[in-house]
Amino acid sequence: MNIKAIFSHKNTVWSTPQGFFDELDKKYNFTLDVCATSENTKCAIFFSPETDGLQQEWTGTCWMNPPYGKEISSWVKKAHLEVSTGKCKVIALLPARTDTKWFHELILGKYKVEFIKGRLKFSDSKNSAPFPSMLVIFEIN
Numbered sequence: 001m002n003i004k005a006i007f008s009h010k011n012t013v014w015s016t017p018q019g020f021f022d023e024l025d026k027k028y029n030f031t032l033d034v035c036a037t038s039e040n041t042k043c044a045i046f047f048s049p050e051t052d053g054l055q056q057e058w059t060g061t062c063w064m065n066p067p068y069g070k071e072i073s074s075w076v077k078k079a080h081l082e083v084s085t086g087k088c089k090v091i092a093l094l095p096a097r098t099d100t101k102w103f104h105e106l107i108l109g110k111y112k113v114e115f116i117k118g119r120l121k122f123s124d125s126k127n128s129a130p131f132p133s134m135l136v137i138f139e140i141n
Contacts, residue, residue, distance in 0.1 A: 015040040016065045016093060017120060024063075024135075028091055031060035035067070035075060058082040064092040073102040076136075080106045083138040090138035095131045112137040 021042050024030075033046035034053040042063050047053030054074055062082075066075035072094070079090040096115055097103055107113060114135040 016042055016063075018042075020120065021063070024091060028061050028063075028089075030063045030091070032058065032062045032088075034058055034062050034064045034079075034090070036065075054078050058088045058090065060088055062088050062090040064090050066092070066094075068095055073100075073106075076102045076106050079136075079138045080110070083140060086140060090136075092136045092138060094134055094136055096134040097131075107136055111139070 025042070030043050031045065033041045033043040034056075036042065036046040037048055038046075041048075042065075047056050058078075062079075064075060064079055066072055076092070076094070079092055082088050083090055098108075114137070116133045116135065119131070120133050
């Protein structure tokens with residue numbers, strides 16, 4: 001196991017595999033990608049680094065695959081806050097970091113979590129991810 005790769009901060013953007021997204025889109029019918037670039041967006045409407053999704057109002061059914069660096073907690077907090085307005089539902093693809101503060105304070109016991117079997121092969125990667133992934137369904141029940 002390459003421990004350096006697992007904890008590397010070289011690449012924090014992991015482009016969602018298209019087939020994986022397509023299956024989720026059939027179920028959720030996404031309207032907004034809150035954290036994308038024009039090259040990797042999964043929805044016609046999206047927030048890019050230039051429009052900064054952390055500063056925008058989120059509505060509809062949102063897809064979120066945030067950068068996986070230190071800023072991930074800001075994205076998780078934003079999803080939690082936006083869902084609390086009742087204007088959106090957020091489906092987030094996140095690394096399964098169940099030991100983190102953001103997982104325990106903002107997800108555990110509040111939202112549905114689906115752990116993904118195996119390791120995803122992200123669109124721009126030659127190999128599978130060096131970490132497990134999970135889907136978090138941020139919605140008010």
